[in-house]
Amino acid sequence: MADTSKKYCVHVFTGTGNSLHAARALKAALEDKGACAAIALIEKPQGCAMPAAAHVFMFPVYAACVPEIMLRHIGALPRAAGAKAAVLATFGSMEPGKGGEEGYALEEARAALSARGFDVFYTGVLAYPGNVTAMVNPPGPELAAKITAFSAAPLKAAAEAIFSETRVYKPCKPGMRAVSFITGGLFRHWGRKFMGKWFAADSKCNSCGLCAASCPAGVIKMSGGRPVWNFACQSCQRCINICPQKAIQVSLLRAALLTLTVLVPWHILFGLRGVWLPAALAFNLASYLIVCVLADVVLTQLERIPALRPALVFNLSAGRNRYLAEGFEP
Ligand SMILES: Cc1cc2nc3c(=O)[nH]c(=O)nc-3n(C[C@H](O)[C@H](O)[C@H](O)COP(=O)(O)O)c2cc1C
Ligand code: SF4
Ligand code: SF4
Numbered sequence: 001m002a003d004t005s006k007k008y009c010v011h012v013f014t015g016t017g018n019s020l021h022a023a024r025a026l027k028a029a030l031e032d033k034g035a036c037a038a039i040a041l042i043e044k045p046q047g048c049a050m051p052a053a054a055h056v057f058m059f060p061v062y063a064a065c066v067p068e069i070m071l072r073h074i075g076a077l078p079r080a081a082g083a084k085a086a087v088l089a090t091f092g093s094m095e096p097g098k099g100g101e102e103g104y105a106l107e108e109a110r111a112a113l114s115a116r117g118f119d120v121f122y123t124g125v126l127a128y129p130g131n132v133t134a135m136v137n138p139p140g141p142e143l144a145a146k147i148t149a150f151s152a153a154p155l156k157a158a159a160e161a162i163f164s165e166t167r168v169y170k171p172c173k174p175g176m177r178a179v180s181f182i183t184g185g186l187f188r189h190w191g192r193k194f195m196g197k198w199f200a201a202d203s204k205c206n207s208c209g210l211c212a213a214s215c216p217a218g219v220i221k222m223s224g225g226r227p228v229w230n231f232a233c234q235s236c237q238r239c240i241n242i243c244p245q246k247a248i249q250v251s252l253l254r255a256a257l258l259t260l261t262v263l264v265p266w267h268i269l270f271g272l273r274g275v276w277l278p279a280a281l282a283f284n285l286a287s288y289l290i291v292c293v294l295a296d297v298v299l300t301q302l303e304r305i306p307a308l309r310p311a312l313v314f315n316l317s318a319g320r321n322r323y324l325a326e327g328f329e330p
Contacts, residue, residue, distance in 0.1 A: 006035035006163065009052035013042045013059040013070045013216070015236025017328025018090045018128035021148065022155060023058045026088065029159030042073040043216035054084040055118065056162060057109060061091040061125065062235065064103020064176065065184025068192070069217060069234050071112055079117045086122035086162045087113070092130030094139060096146040099127040104180035107172045121167050124158050126151040131323050133240050134195060134250045138323035145326070187235075196233020197296055198255040199240065200303055201226055202313045204247035211239040211248060214330040228300055238330065241322045249315035257295045262288050 008030055014020040020041070027037040040048045059070040066089075087109040091100035106123040113120050128151060129144040130136070139147060161168050172180070196219055201211075207225035217234045220227045227239070227248070240248040266287035267273070267280040275283070303312050 005053070006030070006033075007052050008035060008037040008054050008056055008162075009048035010037055010039045010056045010058060011042055011048075011070075011073065012039055013067055013073070014325075014328075015060060015216070015234070015238045016131040016241050016323055017325030017330075018131065018148075019058045019060050020328060021325040022088065022090055022126055022128065022151070023056075025152070025155050026056065026058070026159050026162070029156055030163060033159075033163050035163060041216075042070065052083075054086065054162070054165075055080075056086045056088060057113065058088050058090070059109075060131075060236075061089050061100065061102045061105040063183040063187035063191070064101060064105060064180035065188065066105050066108045066112065067234055067236070068188050070109070074109070074112045074116060077116050080113075080119075081117050082119050083117070084165065085113050085118035085120045087120060087124070088122075088158055088162075089125045090128040091125050092132065093127035093147050093150075094130050094143075096143075096150045097127075099125070100130065101176075102170070102172075103176045104172050104184065106170050107177070108180075108184075110169070121165055122158070122162055123169050124154075124161075125170060126154055126158070128325070129323055131237050131241065133237055133317065133320055133322060134198065134235070137320045138241075140321050144323060148326070192233055192235040193231045194258050194292070195235040196229045197231065197258050197292070198250045199227075199229050199248055200251040200254060200299075200313045201243075201247045202249050202315075202318065203306060203309050204245040205243075206245055206247075208244065211243055214242055215239055216330070224304060226304065240317070241324050242330070243322075246318065246322055249313050250317045251299075251313045252315055253312055254296075254299060257299070258292050261291050261295075264288070264291075 010023045012023045023039050030037045038048045059067055091102050102125045110120045129139045129147045131138055209222050211227050212220040212222050219230050219233045266284045302308050
């Protein structure tokens with residue numbers, strides 16, 4: 001029976017549109033039951049225009065944890081004094097009917113929401129096409145459509161549980177909490193920031209500026225007609241997938257210089273053998289960061305020279321598919 005007293009605010013973060021696709025399907029399923037639902041993209045400032053009886057938080061799983069931008073959003077919400085909340089994440093799948101790995105993400109979101117005073121009554125996850133184009137080939141359109149279609153039934157079940165306020169928690173698998181702590185911590189504090197710095201535009205870039213305009217974290221600035229990435233990337237994969245020219249690549253030179261240099265024992269190179277280990281590690285970290293910033297500045301300037309670009313932007317990503325959820329327009 002219709003229940004118009006139920007109003008939902010669906011807080012969404014999405015990189016390539018899967019979580020928004022799921023949010024729209026959830027909204028439709030809730031509205032079929034007579035409820036009201038509003039979708040608020042967390043990257044936009046307006047939020048939900050109506051008071052909500054329940055809040056639903058939807059986001060992609062990143063490195064078995066919650067995206068940093070979603071944790072910040074939750075942390076900035078007013079204290080909830082027992083308001084109802086549900087968590088419905090999406091994770092990556094490369095085969096219809098097979099899910100990815102949510103790790104600690106659902107429990108992490110639940111803990112963050114509980115700390116803000118929410119009563120989290122539901123946590124669940126839906127399988128959508130994997131989107132990490134910077135690292136692996138995402139599914140092509142036909143396979144992506146099949147993977148997405150497989151989530152229709154679980155999504156309806158999630159909508160039913162959320163509407164009826166059934167208490168459902170998907171627990172973290174044994175051992176995954178420790179693994180997620182390492183993967184999520186490394187990704188959140190280091191990996192995502194440097195993955196943004198692996199990107200460079202190749203010669204197909206026509207300076208349209210779409211990548212900069214659509215980045216949800218305001219990471220990309222156009223400079224001299226070319227996109228330049230700063231160190232605040234969420235690694236959401238929107239830019240590499242949205243470029244109409246398929247011009248954004250993962251430069252192997254950038255990836256190697258900005259990642260592998262963390263392994264260089266700088267204290268030995270500088271002749272500081274036998275120093276106290278914590279001091280050596282601090283010296284190595286400082287040297288690594290300086291080298292990264294300098295390498296980035298130099299590479300950014302050299303990439304402006306058309307003759308040097310093919311070598312500097314040498315990559316394995318040009319031949320990969322690009323993936324955006326059907327109908328996704330940020
Ligand atoms: C940086 C990054 C890390 C990811 N980590 C995981 C993961 O740990 N487990 C998983 O199953 N999927 C992972 N994925 C896949 C996404 O969670 C999945 O494709 C999601 O549906 C993307 O949603 P979106 O289109 O709303 O951004 C990751 C994707 C990215 C970009
Ligand atoms: S979206 Fe692509 S073509 Fe447009 S500015 Fe960005 S890299 Fe260049
Ligand atoms: S730079 Fe690209 S991958 Fe990073 S947050 Fe922006 S759109 Fe996402």
